[in-house]
Amino acid sequence: MSLLEISDLVVGYGPHPVLHGLDFVVEEGELCVLLGLNGAGKTTTVSTIAGLLRPQRGQVRLDGQVLGRSSPSARVRKGISLSPEGRRIFPRLTVRQNLRLGGWSQRRSPKVVKSQLDLALDYFPRLAEREDQLAGTLSGGEQQMLAVARALMSRPRLLLIDEASLGLSPTLARTVWEVAARIRRDGTTVLMVEQNAGALPFADRALIMEKGTLVHTAVGEAIRDVNLRETYLGV
Ligand SMILES: Nc1ncnc2c1ncn2[C@@H]1O[C@H](COP(=O)(O)OP(=O)(O)O)[C@@H](O)[C@H]1O
Ligand SMILES: [Mg+2]
Structure with missing residues (x-):
């Protein structure tokens, strides 16, 4: 069973969907990259x-369990961040303080909060050096690191x-991707x-998205395929 399974997902912001029946899986333990141009x-x-938008049709499953209409906070408790x-x-x-808020769902388990805090600061030593600094005064790169660390x-x-x-x-950018690979x-x-x-x-799995549909999926070595890069990415 896949950790994440998306089936026939149709989502929009008004009557007209922007996702047109999306199907894909992410296996447990993978780093999956979903790649596409602006607006894809x-x-x-x-x-x-994450539960912030409701699909018009289709399902999101975590570990085989349909997430249905569960709220964003319920999904955090199920393990999605x-x-x-x-x-x-x-x-x-x-x-x-930003990091502690990210650990809100674990507030009754101080040991978990402590171990996640240590882990997040170990992934991003620059944040460890700036623990008492106001987040708004961080550089753009550091703010991005904080966003990932908070989600952890x-x-x-x-x-x-x-x-x-x-x-x-x-x-x-490379630093952030390297940390993502380490998290995986x-x-x-x-x-x-x-x-x-x-x-x-x-990536262990690459999904290429265009105009609300997946146009290509590659796993493992196929991601290195020159044709994929030429056909879909123009590089
Ligand atoms: N809040 C919104 N209201 C209306 N349309 C939106 C909204 N957010 C995104 N869209 C539209 O949905 C499409 C997909 O957007 P988005 O998911 O943000 O793409 P991406 O993240 O790949 O850049 C775009 O055409 C965009 O204009
Ligand atoms: Mg976007």
């Missing part, structure tokens, strides 16, 4: 998985990362949304 429907997809597009950190709170605080089974590399220098090696399944094909070498 990537944010709509991960927002629906989102690092949203645009970061959405709390600028007037410190780094540590709930100890997810499935971490959704929406466009972590947007607006970052190539070096910082440590056992958390990752679904990473990207416009940047530079993320592909980090």
Whole structure:
């Protein structure tokens, strides 16, 4: 059974859907990259998985269990966590306060909160150096790191990362992807949304999205295929 299974997903913001019957799976332990141009429907997809949007049709299953109409917070408790597009950190709170809020669902397990905090700061040492700094005063790259670290605080089974590399220098983008790969090696399944094909070498599974549908799926070595890059990405 796949950890995440999307079937026949139709989602829109009004009467007209922007996702037209999406089907895909993410296996437990994978780093999956969902790649597509601006407007392809990537944010709509991960927002629906996180419970922020209701599908007009179709299902999201976690471990075979239909998530149905369950709320975003119920999904966090089931193990789904989102690092949203645009970061959405709390600028007037410190780094540590932002992280503690990310661990809200675990507030009755101080040991879990402590171990996730240690883990998040180990992944992102730059945040450890800035724990007492107001988040709004961090650089763009550091704010992105904080958004991913905050999403880790709930100890997810499935971490959704929406466009972590947007607006970052190539070096910082690479750093964020390397941490995503490390998170996956440590056992958390990752679904990473990207416009940047530079993320592909980090993927176990690549999904290419155009205009609300998947036009290609590649697993393992096929991701390195030159044709995939030429046909779908024009690189
Ligand atoms: N809040 C919204 N209201 C209406 N249309 C939206 C909204 N958000 C996104 N869309 C539309 O849905 C489509 C997919 O958007 P989105 O999922 O954000 O794509 P991506 O994340 O791949 O850039 C686009 O055509 C976009 O204009
Ligand atoms: Mg988006």
